[in-house]
Amino acid sequence: MRRTALLVTVAALAAGALAVPADAAPTTFVHPGVTVSRGQLDFVRGKVEAGAQPWKSALDQMLASKYADLNRTPKPRAVVECGSYSNPDHGCTDEREDAIAAYTDALAWYLTRDDRYARKAIQLMDAWSAVITDHTNSNAPLQTGWAGSTWPRAAEIIKYTYTGGWANSGRFATMLRTVYLPEIVNGSNSNGNWELSMMEAAVGISVFLEDKASYDKAVGKFRTRTAAYVYLESDGALPKTVPSQNLDTRDKIVNYWQGQSTFATGLTQETCRDLTHTGYGISAISHVAETSRIQGQDLYGTDVGERLRQALGFQSRYELGAVVPSWLCGGSLKPGLGPVTEVGYNALHHRLGMGMSNTQALTERNRPAGSNHLFVAWETLTHGDNPN
Structure with a gap:
């Protein structure tokens, strides 16, 4: 256990992680600090004033909406x-x-x-x-x-x-x-995108209210749900679960995962439902990770970042039109991931240098990303190729 913890710490530090617990509220909250920071906004303002792309067209799209x-x-x-x-x-x-x-x-x-x-x-x-x-x-x-x-x-x-x-x-x-x-703030035992969206809201509200207790509670639930939403091979033969859901047999887990019985890295709990609801969950994961980064912490350097990277790549591949194999959702997927890739792609590819060819292709194809008319809006403008 000590050797594993040491390796995780070394890996996190190598990725630029701060030496603080990833689920601890900051000593002092950063404002503006929910999904987008002042540094990011200043970068974008400089780009649009210079007429640079893709930010200028993204701003024009937003102002025309x-x-x-x-x-x-x-x-x-x-x-x-x-x-x-x-x-x-x-x-x-x-x-x-x-x-x-x-x-x-x-x-x-x-x-x-x-x-x-x-x-x-x-x-x-x-x-x-x-x-x-x-x-x-x-x-x-x-x-x-x-x-x-x-x-x-x-x-x-x-x-x-x-x-x-x-x-x-x-x-x-x-x-x-x-x-x-x-x-x-107490979460949900429904499909994973519910609780992930709820925890995104709870984290953002906690930042605005400067409520450290609610922030800690929300991030804790978020990390448990993220691990149960995106499968990694390192999880073992079956996906992780949220304890309160009592998914204590293989049959229950398979049923909860929309009948999918073969698990591959990057698959999500709702992939076989449709990519639209999957996109809601992925978006919430990226938003919480981004808010935590602005608040001086590092969820990208934990398993959250790896699950986000793999989920984006897996879903992007099929959203781009790759043939769905027979073992995956019976050989058929419902597309419609939505404008949800920019935040995670920018953080993991541009800031941390990770290869994400499928996500890159989808992100660039869809620029400028608009709104899903629910809770996602203008993320090419705010996060496209943004180093801050």
Whole structure:
């Protein structure tokens, strides 16, 4: 055990890991620090001012989107009710889209210095923080995770970079603390993308609230779920499991993995469901790893980074059109990974120098990456070839 721990430590240090526990909250939180940092934003602003690609076309795409519309009217409601697949949809789409719009406007403010965008982001955040009290029905945890992943990205940029002031930032913080965090921080025993998205939201909210206890709890659950979501050959004959799910036989595990009984490195728990839901899980893994890096820690240097790299490569190969072998999902996959590769690809390939040919091909083919209209938005702009 000591030799293994030593090897892990040496490998982590070689990859640039900080000598602190990967699941410990920072002594001092970094702001803005949810998914995107000030250094990253400054890099992008320099590139777009110079007209450099792919950042200029990515900014143009974002500014032309409905989310950057300065005439947007927020649609808050007190209780957001979301059933399975958002049916019924009582405020579900409105909440997610207003959150994406707030984040879009926050980015637009920072990159253009047009304070109309900052004021619009504030209007959207204030509208919801004045009204919402609860999420209900079967998809409430997932809905809370999706919207709760996006709100703190917007709030971090506005609170810590906009000098025009945000009078109701405290009320917004109260909304995150009382309406969102309790719904997500204890996790989920549903499909893996649920808990990963919920932990992404919990980590981001904890950064904004500077809540170290919630941060630690969320990162701990995140690491357990990531290990149970992406298979590595080193895991053994069967994938790892989340203890609370009681997946204690091979048959239960195979059933949970969508009937897949042959396990290969990079396969995820939802690959044989479809690549769209798989993309949700991969995206959340990359976002939590990126936020932790900004906060001065290193999840990329742990098994999280290797699982992310392998998951991206495995899924990218088939999203690019490779023939699906008969042992994998009965020889048929449902494509639709989504705009989810930029953050992980940038961190692992550009910063750490890892080879990722399939992920690179897919990422470059899909540029500029847009939004999945749930919780992912503009990641070519924020993370494409970004060294910071």
